Amino acid sequence: MWGALMEIGMIEGTATVVSLADGTTSLYTSAGGGLVGGGAHRVVVAATRHFLSVVGAHLDTFDEDSERAPVPESGRVTFRALTYVGRRYLDLSEKDLCEPGHAFSALYQAGHEVVARLRLVNARD
Template sequence: MFKRFRRGRDSQPADVYIGLRRQVLETDPARAGLSATPELPRVWGLLMDTTLDRGGFSFVALADGTTSLYFSTGGGMIGGGEHPQVAAANRVALRVVEAHLDEFPPATDDTLPPPGGVVLRALTYDGRRSVQAPEDDLGEGRHPLSDVFHAAHDVSTELRMLQEAG
C-alpha cells in the first residue's frame, strides 16, 4: 500500500526528516535481510539528498523494493515500492548505481548539501560512497553521475504519478 505520511503532533518536521534519513543511513543490510545478488553484487541502496532554497527532500531506493521520499518541511511518501511501476523503476535506478559505483568515492559524511546541491549516496555492502554536485550539473548532464540522478528522478516521477492518481 502506498502511504503519504505527516509528522506527529509533537514532532517538528526537521526532526522527523533527519530521523528518517538517519534510519536509512544506519541500516545494516544483513539485519534488514538484504544480500548481494547477481544483479546487484555491491549495491543495496541509494539515498539522494537535494537541498532547495526553502528546504529539501531525500529520495530512498533499497534493493528490497523500499522506495520513499522524505520532505524536510514535513511529510513524505512511503511504501511506493509495493506498486509494480515504482518497483521496476527502483530496480533500474539501483542497476544504474551499480554500473557507476566506481565513480563514487568512499564516504562517511552524512551532511546535507547546500542549497542548489545534491548528494548521491550509494549504500553498499562495503560501506557508503557519496558524491556531492550542483543539481544543475547533474540535471543538465554535465556530471559523470547524471545518469544516477536521472534514474532516481524517474523513480520519483513514478511516485508522484501514483500520488496524483490518488
C-alpha cells in the first residue's frame, strides 16, 4: 500500500485527507481550501504512518474501488487504500464510526489524528 485517503461527506461538500507512504500529507476540501505540506513535520508524518498501518490492518475488509467511485454523501466517510494492485475502499456511516467499540472506529480516529496534527502545525506556521 502506498497511500490512503479518508473522505468525509458533508452538506457543503467533502474533505479529503491524503496520506502517502513517503510521508506526504494534505487535507483538501471540495470548496477549494485545505492544508498542504504536512510531510515536512515529524508529528504529521507519525500520524500519517499510523493511519496507513490502521488502514493496512483492515485492508481485507475493503472492496475493490473503480476509477469512477463517487465521493461520499453527507454523513458518510469513505476510506480508500491505494495499493500497488489497485484501489480499494470502505464506505461507512460517520455516526456509526463515532460509536465506541465500532469495528472500524480505529480507522476514523487515526484519520482524524492526521487532521488534528495538520491543524496543529498549520497554526504554528
